[in-house]
Amino acid sequence: MVKNLKYLFKGSLALSAASLLFSCSTGYQLVKANRAEYNINKNLAVDSSIIKSYLPYKTQLDAEMNQILGYSEVEMVKSNDLPETVLGNFFSDAVLAEALKTDPTIDFSMPSTKGGIRVDVPKGAIKLSNIFELMPFENELIAFTLKGTDVQELINFIAATNGQPVAGIRLKIKNKKPVDVFIKGKPFDPQKTYRVLTSDYIAGGGDNALGFKNPIEKKVLGLKVRQAIINYVKANQAAGKTLNPKLDGRIVND
Template sequence: MQNSTKLSTLSFLLGSFFLCACSSTYQVVKSNRGEYKVTQDVTADSSVIRTYQPYKLKLDSQMNEVLGYSENELTKKLVNGESSLGNFLADASLAEARKIVPQIDFTMPSGNGGLRNDLPLGAITLSNVFQLMPFENELIVFELKGSDVQTLLDYIAVSGGQPVGGLTMKIKAKKPADVLIGGKPFDPSKSYSVLTSDYIAGGADGISSFKKPVSSKVLGLKIRDALIQYIKESKNKGVKISSKLDGRITND
């Protein structure tokens, strides 16, 4: 019994010691602040370079992959309401999305501000596509009432033109005119299947057309991935990317 009592007492004392040790508090008594300017005069740290170099080489090899080829430079410069790059992005997004939802009527997958870089004449690399579309924007198909489609057309007109596919229109005095969807005159009494991105649908640039859709379907396809697929498929067919101004939007 005495040994048992001694062990219990010893366990209690050790527990109390560790409890007190764990409850100790520390206070900062002194701190020093320094600034280190990063300039060209700073020598490279070889140990850091050795650490990231294998990852950089692997990433470079992936980003330098040639996806396909273009017959002409695709630029985001707006000319009379459209751009060669915007036309390409809209047509490629629409083509890939229609493999999932064939009945899509037209698309405005991105605004002009979402096109971040031109695509070059000749080889198009994975890096080029990431520079063009660095965002993780998802493609979504919305069924919209004619009245909501009208507000989208109004936005395209007042903004001077946006990337569109499956749609042609004239802009007169900042208002849409002679609108054709799928080659047929726009009918405000009908519903239309419209492809766009989650960013546009979320109200980007004050767009409210997608707030109350009849229905919506997330495709599980990013704009960037649609472009990559489209360019690769063209290359496999032996076809070069060719996107030019075709008058789908004219701004009078």
């Protein structure tokens, strides 16, 4: 009798579990849906509760972004048409100077393309917001050891695109090809290897950049492009210097 009750109890449990499983799996069905459109424009009434929610964060963000990092004696203007610009020189020199503190073996840099430099930098006070607008991306700096043939590919790209922001290298462009190339003051030698600084975006072929597919070695510096520029402006300010970048003929059309 006890044995029969035992089997009966197990059977009841199994039946209850099965019933619960099927009842849970039925779920709900959507029988009606309402849709409405809300136009967001100047006629939309102000929602004070939303403003109250975000205002403390906006106040803190504004205070941070309005910090003055340093000063510039000139306006730095963006241009995609010129082989060399004051803004491009500032950008590249700043990034290279800060990267050399981590890796002094770097020979030259192309930390961005002209398209990657987003806005002008004003004359006078340079705020943190100016640098975030100039470089809004989270790109990391990487130092590559490249064969001379790969460096040649990169130099060809620079010439074919009528110049890019560079530092530590000088060249002339003739019929969209590079001539008279000098790296750290010495003639470029395709038989040598070079240490080249760029961003992870450019290294991955961003903006169709060439030369970084088969590096001998690569080293992630743990420094973002934007942070390098911020550090550079702050360092000049701490040293009592104002920024005064100039055109120096590092890339010219022959």
